[in-house]
Amino acid sequence: MSRIGKKVIPVPGGVTVNVDGQTVNARGPKGELKFVVNELCTVALEDNEISVKPVNNSKPARSMWGMSRTRIANMLEGVTNEYTKTLELVGVGYRAQMKGAALNLALGYSHEIDYPAPDGVKIATPKPTEIVISGIDKQKVGQAAAEIRAMRPPEPYKGKGIKYADEYIFRKEGKKK
CATH class of the missing domain: 3.90.930.12 (Ribosomal protein L6)
Structure with missing residues (x-):
């Protein structure tokens, strides 16, 4: 049961x-x-x-x-009540900004990435290192957040990448001399 x-x-x-x-x-x-x-x-x-x-x-x-x-x-x-997910960008030069209805991301690649907002999902960037995704459909909000995070997932050595605001990144120790 x-x-x-x-x-x-x-x-x-x-x-x-x-x-x-x-x-x-x-x-x-x-x-x-x-x-x-x-x-x-x-x-x-x-x-x-x-x-x-x-x-x-x-x-x-x-x-x-x-x-x-x-x-x-x-x-x-x-x-x-709307569902919201907050993402944080950690890393030198990593930034996000809205260009029209698309999210423009600079993530350390040789090019910038444009992510169009799905239907029923609102994306906002209150700070250059913060992305707020909101909407009434929990599945669409979570899917959009996961797709944005997958563009540069956090790495365990310096913690650089896109992470959820409440996510803990387990850190590894680097090479020893």
């Missing part, structure tokens, strides 16, 4: 939810999101609470159960 899947999802105030078969629509103050639940799960909206149940007791149905419940809960959280 899924401990996560068993929990009901309370609908926050100011959010309207519409369950139509396998499709769940949520509209809130920040925007609107839609999620299509796998056919191995059933969704029900009763008394301002959403419950997700597996169709049968098979392994694939139980696997989709908790994931579907979490995706719906993240959707409701996203339309009330």
Whole structure:
């Protein structure tokens, strides 16, 4: 039994939810999101609470159960409060700036990198060494942050690269003479 899947999802105030078969629509103050639940799960909206149940007791149905419940809960959280991820650039000459709708990065390569912001994701650079990614879809925000971080992941010797603001970089000792 899924401990996560068993929990009901309370609908926050100011959010309207519409369950139509396998499709769940949520509209809130920040925007609107839609999620299509796998056919191995059933969704029900009763008394301002959403419950997700597996169709049968098979392994694939139980696997989709908790994931579907979490995706719906993240959707409701996203339309009330935006998700944000903060990235930090560590290294001499590493900088980021917005050029129109694209993020321009100087990461020590022979060329600068332009990263276009995906739909539904806002990118801001309050400082040249800080990138703030925000949006209502948790998956899109996390994916954009991971793609930007992958352009120059932090290295363990000096810690240079792009890292999450709350990430700890395990340092290694360098060569000894």
